Amino acid sequence: MKRMIVCVKPVPDPNAWDRLQMDPVSKTLIREGIPSVINPLDKHAVEAALEMKDLFGAEVILLSMAPFDAQPVLREVLGMGADRAFLLSDKAFAGSDTLATARILAQGIRNIGEFDLIFCGNFTLDGSTAQVPSQVAEFLDIPNVMHVCDMSILKTESLLLTQKIEQGTVKLEAEPPLLLSFTKEANKPRYISFMEILAAEKRKINIWDNAILNIDETLIGLKGSPTQMADLLLQPKQRKGIRLTGNPEEIARKLADKIHQLGII
Amino acid sequence: MKTQHIGVFIEQRGGVLHDVGLELLGKARELAEVSKGTVSAFLLGRDISALSDDLIAQGADTVLLADSPVLEPYRLLPYTSVLAQACETCDPDILLFGATRMGVELAPRLAARLRTGLSAHCMDLRLDTEGKLLQMVPGWGGGVVATIRCPDHRPQMATVMPGVMKKLVPTERSGECIHLSVKEDLHRFGPKVLEVHIEEPKEMPLEKADVVVAGGWGIGNPEGWAILEDLATLLCGAVGATRPPVDEGWVSESRMIGQSGKTVRPRLYMGIGISGMSHHVVGMDESDCIVAVNTNPDAAIFEVSDLAVVGDYREILPPLLKEIRTRLPEGRIDTCELPQ
Amino acid sequence: MDFLLSQREELLRKSVREFAESELPPKIETMEKTGEFPIELLESMAKLGITGIIAPPEYGGVGLGYLARTIALEELGRVCAAIPMGMQVHHMAIAALNDFGTDEQKQKYIPPLAKGDTMGVVAVTEPSGGSDVLGMQATAELKGDKWILNGRKCFITNSHTSDFWIVIAKTAEGAKGLSAFIVEKDHPGAKTGRVEHKIGLRGANTGELVFDNCEIPKENILGQEGGGLAVALKTVSESGRTGMAATALGIVNACLEEAARFASERVLYGKPISSLQAISFYLAEIYTELDICRLLCYRASWMKDQNMRCDTENAMAKSYTCDAAVRCARKAVEIHGAYGILQEYKVQRLLRDAMVTVSAGGTGEIGKVVLARAALAPYRKKK
Numbered sequence: 001m002k003r004m005i006v007c008v009k010p011v012p013d014p015n016a017w018d019r020l021q022m023d024p025v026s027k028t029l030i031r032e033g034i035p036s037v038i039n040p041l042d043k044h045a046v047e048a049a050l051e052m053k054d055l056f057g058a059e060v061i062l063l064s065m066a067p068f069d070a071q072p073v074l075r076e077v078l079g080m081g082a083d084r085a086f087l088l089s090d091k092a093f094a095g096s097d098t099l100a101t102a103r104i105l106a107q108g109i110r111n112i113g114e115f116d117l118i119f120c121g122n123f124t125l126d127g128s129t130a131q132v133p134s135q136v137a138e139f140l141d142i143p144n145v146m147h148v149c150d151m152s153i154l155k156t157e158s159l160l161l162t163q164k165i166e167q168g169t170v171k172l173e174a175e176p177p178l179l180l181s182f183t184k185e186a187n188k189p190r191y192i193s194f195m196e197i198l199a200a201e202k203r204k205i206n207i208w209d210n211a212i213l214n215i216d217e218t219l220i221g222l223k224g225s226p227t228q229m230a231d232l233l234l235q236p237k238q239r240k241g242i243r244l245t246g247n248p249e250e251i252a253r254k255l256a257d258k259i260h261q262l263g264i265i
Numbered sequence: 266m267k268t269q270h271i272g273v274f275i276e277q278r279g280g281v282l283h284d285v286g287l288e289l290l291g292k293a294r295e296l297a298e299v300s301k302g303t304v305s306a307f308l309l310g311r312d313i314s315a316l317s318d319d320l321i322a323q324g325a326d327t328v329l330l331a332d333s334p335v336l337e338p339y340r341l342l343p344y345t346s347v348l349a350q351a352c353e354t355c356d357p358d359i360l361l362f363g364a365t366r367m368g369v370e371l372a373p374r375l376a377a378r379l380r381t382g383l384s385a386h387c388m389d390l391r392l393d394t395e396g397k398l399l400q401m402v403p404g405w406g407g408g409v410v411a412t413i414r415c416p417d418h419r420p421q422m423a424t425v426m427p428g429v430m431k432k433l434v435p436t437e438r439s440g441e442c443i444h445l446s447v448k449e450d451l452h453r454f455g456p457k458v459l460e461v462h463i464e465e466p467k468e469m470p471l472e473k474a475d476v477v478v479a480g481g482w483g484i485g486n487p488e489g490w491a492i493l494e495d496l497a498t499l500l501c502g503a504v505g506a507t508r509p510p511v512d513e514g515w516v517s518e519s520r521m522i523g524q525s526g527k528t529v530r531p532r533l534y535m536g537i538g539i540s541g542m543s544h545h546v547v548g549m550d551e552s553d554c555i556v557a558v559n560t561n562p563d564a565a566i567f568e569v570s571d572l573a574v575v576g577d578y579r580e581i582l583p584p585l586l587k588e589i590r591t592r593l594p595e596g597r598i599d600t601c602e603l604p605q
Numbered sequence: 606m607d608f609l610l611s612q613r614e615e616l617l618r619k620s621v622r623e624f625a626e627s628e629l630p631p632k633i634e635t636m637e638k639t640g641e642f643p644i645e646l647l648e649s650m651a652k653l654g655i656t657g658i659i660a661p662p663e664y665g666g667v668g669l670g671y672l673a674r675t676i677a678l679e680e681l682g683r684v685c686a687a688i689p690m691g692m693q694v695h696h697m698a699i700a701a702l703n704d705f706g707t708d709e710q711k712q713k714y715i716p717p718l719a720k721g722d723t724m725g726v727v728a729v730t731e732p733s734g735g736s737d738v739l740g741m742q743a744t745a746e747l748k749g750d751k752w753i754l755n756g757r758k759c760f761i762t763n764s765h766t767s768d769f770w771i772v773i774a775k776t777a778e779g780a781k782g783l784s785a786f787i788v789e790k791d792h793p794g795a796k797t798g799r800v801e802h803k804i805g806l807r808g809a810n811t812g813e814l815v816f817d818n819c820e821i822p823k824e825n826i827l828g829q830e831g832g833g834l835a836v837a838l839k840t841v842s843e844s845g846r847t848g849m850a851a852t853a854l855g856i857v858n859a860c861l862e863e864a865a866r867f868a869s870e871r872v873l874y875g876k877p878i879s880s881l882q883a884i885s886f887y888l889a890e891i892y893t894e895l896d897i898c899r900l901l902c903y904r905a906s907w908m909k910d911q912n913m914r915c916d917t918e919n920a921m922a923k924s925y926t927c928d929a930a931v932r933c934a935r936k937a938v939e940i941h942g943a944y945g946i947l948q949e950y951k952v953q954r955l956l957r958d959a960m961v962t963v964s965a966g967g968t969g970e971i972g973k974v975v976l977a978r979a980a981l982a983p984y985r986k987k988k
Contacts, residue, residue, distance in 0.1 A: 076616055098385075099377060129385035131373035134341075138377035143342055143455040146370040161456065165366045167278065168464035170338070174456035192620040194654030194667045194677075197613055226382030230399065231412040239555060243573045251574055252584035255556065256592060258572055262533050262554055263429050264476055264500055265592050543872045565872075 001056040001157065001176070003115045004049035006082065007105055007136065008064050010036040010073040011126040036073050041121025043080070043189035044182040048151060049119050050081045050190065055153065058116070059083050063108050065093060065101060071205055078200040079192040086112060090209040095222030098127075102135030104220055107213045109140060117159075118179040122147060130181075137179040144179035145172060149186050267396040269302035272329075272357035272420065274348070275320060276367050277310050278339060278461070285363030287323050288430040292390060293361060294324035300396045305329055305355060309347055311337035314442070321440035323433050328440065329355060333447035339367060342455035345374045351445055352379060357420045359398050361390075364424040376422050382415035383422040388429055398423065469503040471520060476502025477531045479522055479549070482509040483538020483559060484578070490515045492582050493537060499589055505529060507545045523548035537578045541566025558582075608900075610676075617673055621680035624653055629684045636808030637954070640800065642691050642766050643808065647721035655681070655692060657719025659844075660699045664715035670910035671844075675851040675902050682855020683862075686958040687808030689855060690965070691724060693848025694762040698725025700844040701771050705785065705828035705836050714769065714787060726770040727845070728758040728814055729837050736971045738783070738837055743774040743816065745784060752786060752826065754819040757798065762965075764812035765797050772814065773833045783833030787825045794819030805957030806965070841967050842916040842975075843909055846923035849966030850902045853923075853930040856959050857898050860933035861891045863952050864940045871942075878940070887936045894933050898926040917979040924972030930959035 012034045021030045049060045062077055062085040064070060074085045088108045096104060109118065118137075123130035130146070137144030149169070150162035163170040164183055210217070218224055244251045259265050271293040275286035286306070293304045306325035308316060310332065317328035331347045348371075352360065360375075362368035364386045376383035384400040388410070391399045398421040400413040415421040471477065478497040484490055490510065497504045505522040506515070522529055523545040534552035539545060541557070541564055549555070550569050557570040558578050567573040574581055610618070632643040650656050658674050660666020674696060678689035699718050702711055718725045731741050743756025754774055764770070769789040776784040788795050798813030828836050865888055868879035878884050901922040908915035934956035938945035945952050963969050 072612060075612065076619070079616060079620070097382065098373065099380070099382065102377060127385075129373075129383075130369045131376070131383060131385055134370055134373040135377035138345075138374050144370075144374070145341070145456060147366050160459075163366075165278070166283075168462045170461050171459040172456040173459055178456075191624045191649075191653050192616065193652060194617060194620070194658060194669055194673070197616050197620065198667070198669075201613065226380075226418040227384055227413050227415050229411050230414045233410045233412075239569055239571050241567060241570055241573055243567075243575065248576070248580045249584045249588075251576065251581055252588045255572070255574070255581075255585050256588040258554070258556065259500065259533060259589065260592065263427065264533055265589055543870050543877075547870045 001052050001058045001116045001153075003059045003061065004052050005061045005063055005109055005112060005115045005118045006042070006045050006049045007118065007120045007132070008042040008046065008062050008074070008077055009039045009121075009124050009126075010064070010066050010070040011039045011124055013037045014125055036070065038073050038077055039121050039124045039126075041123060041182065041184060042077075043121075044184055044186050045119035045121050045180075046077055046080050046082060047187045047189040048180070048182055049117075051187065052117070052153075053081065053083075061086065061112060061115075063105060063112070064088065065096075065104050065108070068207070074205050075200060076192065078203045078205070079197045080190055081196050082203075084203060085205045087205055087207045088209075088213065089207055090213075092210045092217050092221050095225065096220055097225035097227045098129050098131040098135055099226055100220045100224045102132050102139055103224070104213065104215060105132065105136050106139035107215050108208065109136070111208065111213060116176040118142075118177075120179065120181040122181045122183045133179060133181040140177075140179070142177045142179055143174065144181070145174065146181045147183055148180045149183045151180070151182075151186065266300050266392065266394060269296060269300040269358045269392065269396050269398075270305065270356070271297050271302060272305045272307055272352070272355070272360040273325070274360070274362045274368070274371070275306050275308045275316075276363055276365055277308070277313060277316065278367075280310065280313055280316070282316060282319070283363060283365060283367075283427070284432070285365055285368070285425070285427040287319075287432045288427070289361045289363060289425055290320065290324035291433045292425070292430040293359075294433060296359070296390065296392055296398075297326075299392055302358070302396075303327065305357060307331075307348060307351060309336045309344055310339075317442045319435065321438055322435035324438075326440045327355075328442045329445055330442055331445040331447050333449075335447060335449065335452045338458050338461050340455055340458060341370055341374060343451035344371055345378060346451055346454070347445060347447055348375050349378045352420060354445070358396075360420040360422045362422070362424045364426050368424050372422060372424050379420070381418040381420060381422060382413075383424070384413040384415070385424050387423045387425045390423060390425065397421070469497075469501065471503045471505055471522070472527055472529055474501075474503035474529070475531050476500040476533045476535075477505045477522070477529050477549070477552070478502055478535045478537065479505035479507070479539060480510055480516070480537045481507040481539030481545070483540070484510060484515065485538070487513075487515045489538075489579070492578075492586070496535070496582060496586060496589075499586060499593070500533070502531070502533070505549075507539055507542070536566050536570070537582070539566050540564050541569065614673060614676055617669075618676050618680055620653065621655070621677045622683075624649070625681050625684040625688075629681070629688060632808070633685050633954075636685070636687055640802050640807045640810070642687070642724075642763070642810040644724075644766055646688070647724070650692070651719075651721030656695065656721035657699070659696055659703075660715050660719040661703065664703075664711055665719040666699070666715065667719075671847060671906040672903060672910055675847060675854075675906040678848060678851035679855045679858065679899075679902070682852045683858045684855075685808065686852050686856050686955075686962070687806045689848070689852040690806045690809035690962075691763055691766070693845070693852060693966070694727065695725040696848060697727045697840050697844040698771055701727055701785070701827065701836055701840040702787075704839060705832070707824075709824070710787065710827065717768070723768040724763040724766045726761060726763045726767045726814075727837075727840055728761045728764070728770050728772045729841070730758060730760045732757060732759050736968060738773070738834060739780060741773065741775060741783070743772070745774040745776050745786060745821075747776075747823065750823045752821040752823060754786065754788065754794070754816040754821055756816055758814040758816075759798075760801065760811055760965075761814055762809055762811055764810060764814055765800060766810050770814060771827060771836070772816070773837050776830055776833070780834055781831040783837070784830050785827040785833045785836040786821055787827050788816070788819065788821055792819055792821055803961055805954070805959070805961035807957075842919055845966045846919040846972065847902065847906055847909065849962055850898075850905070850919070850922040850926040853926040853959065853962040854895075854898050854902050856930040856955050856962070857891070857895045857926065857933050859951065860930070860937040860955055861888070861895050863950075863955065864888055864891055864937040867941055867944070867952075884940055887940055891933045891936055894929045898922075898929050901925055917975060920967075920972040920975040923967060924969040924976065927959070927962040928969055930962055931956070934959040
């Protein structure tokens with residue numbers, strides 16, 4: 001195991017989501033004034049990579065597609081102990097859906113060069129699509145496994161993985177190269193130590209634009225995204241407070257209808 | 266409106282269908298009726314041809330069946346290959362997946378292979394006037410709903426939250442079953458499955474439960490508490506409480522919700538005999554749906570409720586339990602899924 | 606002038622906050638019950654860099670300065686003030702060793718402190734009091750190649766969680782008569798005495814050290830013979846007071862958060878009580894106090910980092926912040942009404958902890974003596 005690449009994403013701080021507003025004209029969310037944090041699950045991916053660094057001395061590289069101002073967040077993750085970071089940032093990337101995003105990340109990975117494993121968080125808090133990991137793997141033509149809640153290394157350097165499914169778990173054996181997405185059960189991310197904060201100040205964040213990645217611009221950004229947002233509605237949390245009336249049996253039936261509507265029964 | 270050929274991926278593990286596939290067939294049927302189109306069920310696995318009759322009875326016109334030893338148990342890469350090939354053959358306009366552990370791994374990989382668009386965790390699907398799919402997607406922790414379209418690429422793919430769509434009641438319908446060819450060498454691709462372990466459900470942790478049934482002072486006695494436990498068990502949920510029941514010893518302190526207890530955010534919160542003091546409410550008011558039962562019509566809890574029942578829980582809950590039991594499939598309690 | 610923290614300091618704050626918020630709460634109940642320091646936390650605090658934050662890298666430390674230390678202690682104190690109480694005294698021992706120790710002493714004693722193998726202690730106070738340093742009773746006498754130490758030290762933080770202590774004792778009469786010693790707990794005649802049960806900062810271990818003809822190797826004197834007053838004063842005024850102030854600063858921050866949260870959630874007369882002016886003014890006052898305290902604490906630490914003389918500024922930060930912590934905690938308790946005195950609400954602990962910070966680490970009054978001296982300095986007539 002020589003090189004781990006971890007895909008990380010800065011997301012708006014979930015503690016500030018109630019301050020989110022929508023631009024009524026452009027139908028985009030106004031993110032200004034809302035601090036960015038690293039997507040929480042990505043920390044588990046970083047931790048998994050750092051464990052490989054501890055075990056095999058593997059190099060840990062962070063990769064992120066984000067605006068330029070994401071650098072402090074990447075600096076923070078470097079503070080966990082990652083060695084280098086690449087920030088893919090270009091106006092041409094703006095508006096990419098998951099397919100275009102995965103295409104860009106995959107190109108970034110190809111540009112970095114050889115790798116053994118790529119790690120991701122199982123989903124991001126903002127988009128929550130959980131689609132990018134599988135799609136990056138598809139573009140790179142390597143296998144991937146989602147919902148990884150445990151990982152260990154066998155003597156042969158193949159990986160023993162536990163995948164969480166609804167009914168239980170699946171145990172898998174896999175060989176690098178491989179892309180894995182981790183759930184929060186996978187490990188406990190380390191805290192950023194003061195020693196690493198100092199060391200990370202000397203580590204480099206490389207910024208790559210499309211002049212470097214050189215992807216056909218009709219395949220990325222808004223133009224290169226098969227899906228489009230047709231409309232965006234803010235859903236204020238307002239309780240309707242509907243009073244159910246009738247005899248107990250009628251009320252019970254109405255309640256059961258609601259429970260069914262919620263998909264619980 | 267252009268007619269739409271709608272494909273549904275039918276999830277099964279070990280020959281057991283996941284409900285979401287049937288729910289999607291229901292929705293697909295509805296969309297097909299609107300556009301005078303057809304519904305195909307994509308069923309992959311080994312020795313599963315017997316399931317195809319059920320799929321037809323619940324909405325499919327065609328079952329595309331890939332039956333092969335290499336497709337059991339589920340593995341991402343072989344499934345992706347078979348589905349990609351099937352899409353080439355039958356060219357669906359729309360392809361739907363359940364937003365399950367399997368679906369969210371498989372659908373994006375397939376979408377990337379087909380170079381098409383995919384929306385995630387849809388709460389609703391509609392067709393516009395031209396028959397194109399409108400996909401309603403929640404975002405930002407549920408604070409926003411986006412409508413997604415995929416105008417120029419096919420199939421238009423979407424994953425849909427389990428439990429949102431309704432299954433159809435099985436009817437006598439006719440349909441055909443088409444066998445897909447499966448390449449034997451698919452077993453070579455991707456990780457090896459060593460073991461599939463199905464777990465017995467354990468006790469539901471309060472903070473992670475999808476359903477929380479909480480009781481307050483109004484429950485009155487430990488005997489009353491038992492019916493809350495029954496309701497929670499039936500809904501695969503957890504029991505919560507305000508401070509008084511904890512102080513009275515009806516329930517353990519670990520079940521307390523609110524300022525000095527836990528914060529819960531379930532899909533359904535039911536507050537029974539709870540007045541709704543703010544100390545409790547701060548621990549539950551972000552629940553998706555709040556139902557309150559209280560004898561006092563002016564109880565504060567009604568102000569934060571979606572559904573309010575003014576009445577005695579002793580009269581309301583027994584018929585509710587009965588009603589829910591009639592609607593549950595057999596053996597449902599055994600299949601309660603503990604949260605991740 | 607620049608009031609902004611650097612990215613390094615912001616990141617450090619974030620790191621300690623994350624650590625404190627997840628690691629400390631599970632310990633609090635036991636700490637409150639037993640009055641014991643959660644010694645098992647030392648390892649993780651060492652990994653983070655808290656134990657060795659001001660220790661030089663060549664002795665296993667991080668080599669960060671006092672501003673960084675203040676931020677770290679503040680963040681710990683925001684969650685549970687007993688932890689930074691133990692830590693700041695631990696840092697005092699490191700500072701004393703680093704400022705006054707020989708290279709051999711630094712090599713031997715700083716790394717185990719920096720790495721969190723044991724905790725540091727500086728023992729000045731005796732049953733007769735701590736502020737009257739020269740009035741101390743403990744004596745040390747050189748006999749052959751050993752110092753023979755006799756006496757008792759009390760109200761000693763970390764007394765029972767440490768393997769060695771820095772102890773000040775009389776080797777002669779007068780201001781030049783005090784000397785500092787490094788006493789290991791295995792030295793013959795050294796032992797720990799009673800453990801005190803305090804009303805606040807309960808998780809910080811406080812107890813007695815007893816020396817009965819205790820034999821200390823000759824080379825374990827720290828600094829010059831007769832230099833003990835300098836060790837005590839420099840360590841207390843430069844490390845102890847800032848450390849205590851930073852601990853109290855964390856309490857003030859917690860007071861604001863607890864009070865503001867409760868006031869916005871607690872509904873009376875159909876509205877959150879934060880809309881009542883009396884309550885909102887309390888919040889405004891706590892909010893202002895927090896900023897005053899923070900500015901005082903950061904300035905004093907920054908000056909220390911610039912190698913400026915800062916004993917006055919430290920005394921000001923210490924006496925003001927610890928008093929402010931009591932004022933703010935009291936207001937926070939009042940805002941909580943009857944809930945404020947329930948054990949399951951944090952504010953009662955904040956009040957108890959704040960009370961203890963006032964007399965610890967150099968009392969508020971002795972701080973004010975220092976400040977009054979500084980205030981009067983321009984008007985003092987030359988004799």
